[in-house]
Amino acid sequence: xxxxxxxxxxxxxxxxxxxxxxxxxxxxxxxxxxxxxxxxxxxxxxxxxxxxxxxxxxxxxxxxxxxxxxxxxxxxxxxxxxxxxxxxxxxxxxxxxxxxxxxxxxxxxxxxxxxxxxxxxxxxxxxxxxxxxxxxxxxxxxxxxxxxxxxxxxxxxxxxxxxxxxxxxxxxxxxxxxxxxxxxxxxxxxxxxxxxxxxxxxxxxxxxxxxxxxxxxxxxxxxxxxxxxxxxxxxxxxxxxxxxxxxxxxxxxxxxxxxxxxxxxxxxxxxxxxxxxxxxxxxxxxxxxxxxxxxxxxxxxxxxxxxxxxxxxxxxxxxxxxxxxxxxxxxxxxxxxxxxxxxxxxxxxxxxxxxxxxxxxxxxxxxxxxxxxxxxxxxxxxxxxxxxxxxxxxxxxxxxxxxxxxxxxxxxxxxxxxxxxxxxxxxxxxxxxxxxxxxxxxxxxxxxxxxxxxxxxxxxxxxxxxxxxxxxxxxxxxxxxxxxxxxxxxxxxxxx
Numbered sequence: 204x205x206x207x208x209x210x211x212x213x214x215x216x217x218x219x220x221x222x223x224x225x226x227x228x229x230x231x232x233x234x235x236x237x238x239x240x241x242x243x244x245x246x247x248x249x250x251x252x253x254x255x256x257x258x259x260x261x262x263x264x265x266x267x268x269x270x271x272x273x274x275x276x277x278x279x280x281x282x283x284x285x286x287x288x289x290x291x292x293x294x295x296x297x298x299x300x301x302x303x304x305x306x307x308x309x310x311x312x313x314x315x316x317x318x319x320x321x322x323x324x325x326x327x328x329x330x331x332x333x334x335x336x337x338x339x340x341x342x343x344x345x346x347x348x349x350x351x352x353x354x355x356x357x358x359x360x361x362x363x364x365x366x367x368x369x370x371x372x373x374x375x376x377x378x379x380x381x382x383x384x385x386x387x388x389x390x391x392x393x394x395x396x397x398x399x400x401x402x403x404x405x406x407x408x409x410x411x412x413x414x415x416x417x418x419x420x421x422x423x424x425x426x427x428x429x430x431x432x433x434x435x436x437x438x439x440x441x442x443x444x445x446x447x448x449x450x451x452x453x454x455x456x457x458x459x460x461x462x463x464x465x466x467x468x469x470x471x472x473x474x475x476x477x478x479x480x481x482x483x484x485x486x487x488x489x490x491x492x493x494x495x496x497x498x499x500x501x502x503x504x505x506x507x508x509x510x511x512x513x514x515x516x517x518x519x520x521x522x523x524x525x526x527x528x529x530x531x532x533x534x535x536x537x538x539x540x541x542x543x544x545x546x547x548x549x550x551x552x553x554x555x556x557x558x559x560x561x562x563x564x565x566x567x568x569x570x571x572x573x574x575x576x577x578x579x580x581x582x583x584x585x586x587x588x589x590x591x592x593x594x595x596x597x598x599x600x601x602x603x604x605x606x607x608x609x610x611x612x613x614x615x616x617x618x619x620x621x622x623x624x625x626x627x628x629x630x631x632x633x634x635x636x637x638x639x640x641x642x643x644x645x646x647x648x649x650x651x652x653x654x655x656x657x658x659x660x661x662x663x664x665x666x667x668x669x670x671x672x673x674x675x676x677x678x679x680x681x682x683x684x685x686x687x688x689x690x691x692x693x694x695x696x697x698x699x
Contacts, residue, residue, distance in 0.1 A: 213450045213674065215360035215442040224358060224441070227414030229370035231310060231351035233407040234317050235344050236378020240524065241400050242283045244386025251397035255282070255330050272642035277635075278330070284634035285334050289341025290348065291627035297349035298620030302467070305424045306357070309350035311415035317343030317408040325402030340404070341627075347411070348623050352607040353615065357421040358441055361674045365538035365604055372600035373531045378407060380524035387521055390514065422451070423612060423676075426458045450674075457676040461613035468617050475696035476614055478689035479678070482667060483606030483622035489659040490602035491629035493554055494652030495594045498523075498587060511580060519584050526588045530595035542671040543601055544663060550597030551660035555653050557590035562649030569646065598659070602626070608670055609678050 245251050252260035259276045300309045320339030327333040352371050359367035385403055389396035419441065425434035434454070438447045464470045471480060506519045537546060561583055568575055575583065610618035640648050668686045670678065679696060683689045 213361055213453075214444045214446050215362075216444060217360075217363075218441075218443040221358065221441045221443070224418045225355060225367055225370055227410070227418050228310060228351050228354050228358075229374040230407055230410040230414050231313060231347035232371040232374030233378040233381075234314070234347060234404070234411055236375035236380075237382045237404050237407050238286065238340060238344065238378075239375070240379035240382025240520075241386065241404065244383065244390070244520065245397050245400050246279055246282065248386075248390055248397045248400075250394040253394075254397075255333060276638070280635045280638055282333060282337060284631045285337040286341035286344060287627045287631035287634060289338040290345035291624045291631060293342040293345030294349050294620050294623040294627060297346040297623075298616045300346070301350055301353065301424075301616040302427070305420045305428065306350045306354040307415060307418055307420045307424075309346055310354065310411065310418070313343045313345075313347035313350060314408050314412035314415055315343075316340070316346065318405055318412060321402060321404035321408055324404070325398045327401075336401075343408070345623070345627065348603075348626070349616070349620055352603045353619055354418070354421055356604070356607040356675060357423045358419075360442065362672060363539060364608060364675065365543070365671065366535045368604040368607060369531065369535045369538060369600040371603055372595075373528070373535060375599070376524070376527040376531045376595060380521070380528050381407075383521040383524040387514070387518060423454050423458065426454050427461055427612065431455070453674060453676050457612035460611065461615075464613040467614050471614050471617050471621065473695060475683075475693050476618070477692050478683045478686070479606075479609040479611075479614075480618055480621060482609060483618055484625045485662060486598075486602045486605050487622050487626035488629050489655070489662065490598050490626065491633050492652065492655035493594055493598055493659070494558060494633075494649070494655075495591070495599065498590065506580075506584070519587075522584065523588055523591050527591050527595045527599075530592040531600060534596040534600045537596065538600070538604070539671060542669050543605060544667060544669050546597045547601060547663045547667070548660060550593040551656050551663070553593035554590055554598075555656045555660075557586045557593070558649045558653040558656065561586045561590075562646050562653065565646035565649065605667075605670065608675050609682070611679055612676060 246256075249260060249263075252263065256276060256279050259279055262276075297309055297313075300312065316339050320336045320341075320343060323339060324333060324336035327336055352368060355368045355371055356364055382400070385400050389400045392399060419437055420433075422434040422438040422441070425431075425437060435447070435451055438451055438454070439445060442450070470476060506515070511519060534546065564575070564579055564583060564586075568579055574580070606619055606622035637648075640651075644651060666688060668682045668689070670682055673681050679693070684693050684696075
């Protein structure tokens, strides 16, 4: 155990059990990250293309095929993006389940769907089987991405909430790295290496399945569902101290307000709900329009486009995966010290420079059928790493953290469901459109994402409040009612 820490009147110390709960729940990120990382590598494997997408394989073999267009196939893009469409729809069912049954059973359901989807994808013999498997995986992602960040934000002490919530993003990055390493090894196993890559998604699902049995329900969820005595004992257990009265009263007040709300989605449309809703949705939209998932999904394809061979492109993806993991650790260290806004603004500058530089190199040096020389191709990898680095300590983790901590309890699950579904919608759009956009926009696609990064910086500068060290159930009084823009929306807020 550690020493007792105090923020305001809230006392806590970190116990072994609560750390185990954090880590096991964060395996939901491992599950999501593995899928992000595995998709691009599998779609670059010849055996997979021969089995399911022979037209793409034939196009890839043509020596003079246009670099920007050789992977442009709507069915191939549907393989990646169908998961996110399923996740979008299922996140609303997950919101209901979170409210009615709790965070813990929702996480259990997420792991079960993902486990089924990973086993079916490994055994697939027809294209409809592989797409159905992706849909099952998507339902798992929808449930997991709804429940896990909420669980982590609600179970964390206020002074460590940012760092604890970012464990979800850290595990996403570890999942991506693990997937890149698996793809690198599996690409040498013919003709079933792709089955190994897809089937190993069952490992993170199994971790989460076990975790969903071991973890505890959050105090807020228990009190919200009229289990006050259990909520109090749970709060004492996760805080490691007996004196939790002040925090428990805070939770009870938030739950009383939540019980008065009969239709949370209708309440979400009220004027006073707009500040956290707009922030939550825009954080998710902007997270996708950094271009990060385009780069992480299709990193092997992108590196092949600039001239790397298949093995070298997968190895380059492993390098970016390592950068992703270690840079997320920077966020865990800095988010509760530096604050959310500074990390986001610094990253906007770094991401803008990286995207415009990649675009400029490809515009000048990569034509339809040539490849970059070794030095320039290496420089593109370095720039991708700089881009991934800045994303990993900012928009990656904070895109999940900020929506999970800013909604009042009465609309927390419904509001976060809107944020998650927005993420999945725009992830679907980017995943479905990126290869076609690269074919038609060519190098200008990187300038397209750079323009969005400018808009994101202005959004943070003028509209995003700082939430560092603010208790999760005090956001309305201490954040929204104090902000120069958003306080104008709070005149009809009637929460107790």
